[in-house]
Amino acid sequence: ICLALTAEQLAKKNFLVKDLEAVETLGSTSVICVDKTGVLTQNQMTVAHMWIDNRIVEADAVEYQENATYDKSAPDWLALTRCATLCNRADFKQDPENLARPVLQRECNGDESEAALLKCVELSMGNVIKSRKTNRKVCEVPFNSTNKYQVSIHEMHTGNESEDDSWTYLLVMKGAPERILDRCSTIYIDGIDVEMNDYWRAQFQRAYLDLGNLGERILGFSDLRLSSHNYPKGYLFDEEEVNFPVDNLPFLGLMSMIDPPRAAALEASVFLAFLFARLSFALFVLYSI
Structure with missing residues (x-):
């Protein structure tokens, strides 16, 4: 129930939780890896x-x-x-x-x-x-x-x-x-x-x-x-x-x-920067060839 409630709160902030067990480990997260192309960007090179x-x-x-x-x-x-x-x-x-x-x-x-x-x-x-x-x-x-x-x-x-x-x-x-x-x-x-x-x-x-x-x-x-x-x-x-x-x-x-950034990428980056300051985790953007 606690995990479901946490997922519900995250959903209100436009976070989609695909696996409830992932919520359990958020408190100990120190690194977030994000693919750049098509995630933070429009994939229009x-x-x-x-x-x-x-x-x-x-x-x-x-x-x-x-x-x-x-x-x-x-x-x-x-x-x-x-x-x-x-x-x-x-x-x-x-x-x-x-x-x-x-x-x-x-x-x-x-x-x-x-x-x-x-x-x-x-x-x-x-x-x-x-x-x-x-x-x-x-x-x-x-x-x-x-x-x-x-x-x-x-x-x-x-x-x-x-x-x-x-x-x-x-x-x-x-x-x-x-x-x-x-x-x-x-x-x-x-x-x-x-x-x-x-x-x-x-x-x-x-x-x-x-x-x-x-x-x-x-x-x-x-x-x-x-x-x-x-x-x-x-x-x-x-x-x-x-x-x-x-x-x-x-x-x-x-x-x-x-590759131009998505319209929502700036807002997401600001939010992650806030989390970085509060929770001390690092964000890595992955470039693929």
Whole structure:
């Protein structure tokens, strides 16, 4: 009866008690762990920042891109956006009414993080669908919680006149930044692959922490052109056996996404801060990749 009465009092304060036995342990609670995405936030991602060419730049999340804060012709930017375009399973819902809307208001099929990347690239570069058709996907290893990365391989036309050199396979990878970095031996800076040494790892770590301190979800990106000698046209890639390289890749950069808080999140945070002062427990917000 006491537990039921306590649950009733909590319900009056908009707390839903799913298990009465949990009420019994509230008095001895010292830590509360809360998932951020979709709980404290709206789960409506927008790309906010990027780390490319060793600097953090703001993403221009507006329909008109004349005042971009970065050079859209720079090789670093082109490589990063190509990776975000191809290593991405999200797409716009293909009904005319949806496609007629401004890019940021379009509904998407797929994960919210990938939808944010899709909208960012569509705003900045345009014609994501054409790019995907031109660079046909031939193999994919979906994201999983063990590897924490996603890989896909695409046919890519090089533009060379020689028939043997007119195409190649491009491997693209994205995922948890530290996992991607561990698989990279170089970093792409100003159009050149530079050795991944302690200096560049420290630069990565600083950017990673700076973006993380903004409360943003961060993804790392890498790619690799596969040798046509080792992977000739028609090569049968096997996602189960992974008969292609997933190490010694060039690191391209980071993209981070912001997720607006729910309207009730501030009120809940104030209440938890009050409880923290009165009951001395800690609140941990969990970020998931």
